[in-house]
Amino acid sequence: MSAAGNLTWTPAADALDRLAPPVAAAIGRVPSARVAEIDPELADTAAFCEAYESSPEHSANCVVVVGRRGGETKYAAVLVLATDRADINNVVRRHIDARKISFAPMDEAVELTGMEYGGITPIGLPYAWPVLVDEGVAGAGEVVIGSGVRGSKLLVDAAELTSIPSAEVLALALS
Template identity: 65%
Template sequence: MTLDWVPATERSDLLADPVARAVGEIDGVRVAEIDPELADTAAFCERYGVPLDASANCVVVAAKRGGETRYAACMVLATTRADVNGVVRRHLDARKASFAPMAQAVELTGMEYGGITPVGLPDDWPILVDTAVAEHPEVIIGSGVRRSKLALSGAALASLKSAYVMSLAN
């Protein structure tokens, strides 16, 4: 990898506000500055030499049942697709589950689209962590902004207070 990693607590300027407030509660989180034009997974991995199976994506899901909408985050490796309409919908006990609209995801998280991360999400949001992510020694994830990435262990993600480890693949 061609990134300059530093402890995330030392560079809060590279984090969205909710991420900066939460990152100190997680052991071993590092941050690296990147070109914001290369924040999307494929471009990021190619430019910075990060294998796709070491990069994890955070997908915001809107789950609906009985006129109520609840939100959750799903963490999957970049090589995996989350089964939103099956596994995720059933876990959230929803009639319908879909990707949250971009503007809504940005507003609710306080993070930039393309940088949304489970670190610093609202406390009442479940964070569904795919087993492959939880077992990974180190994954690269968003930092809440497009101009940086976080690195941490899958175990650290699995230890977030509202995390549930499960197989999310379809």
């Protein structure tokens, strides 16, 4: 199974209407990005990989976390392969210097990113947020990620994700 699966991919820059507005505005940072339309009901990773014959080892999930220390609140995006789980409570919490950390509530994540829940992607996130990319993602070659909406996916060269200005590559996956 490949990352591309059985989908028809189009250069993302030629199909901006298939992306959430913040993703469309930032897609130029990821020149390899291609987009494919999917059934929004199949946007969740396991269903997507099965339906479209896309390898989970080349599919990356992006989650928004919120950390707090004292009166300060910090947000970050965490990108990890679908086959792995991110060490949110230890590695991510320490990295963003938070005392407490959790997944951002759905409505908050949607409002702050301008993206649909289940389609959140590291491309086009608020500039101040760190984008923590697991080293497994960075070394995966082509990966499928969200497009900001549930009705499409992006296929990108993972190395380009590490060049997003706020991106940092870390060992995030639990072993």
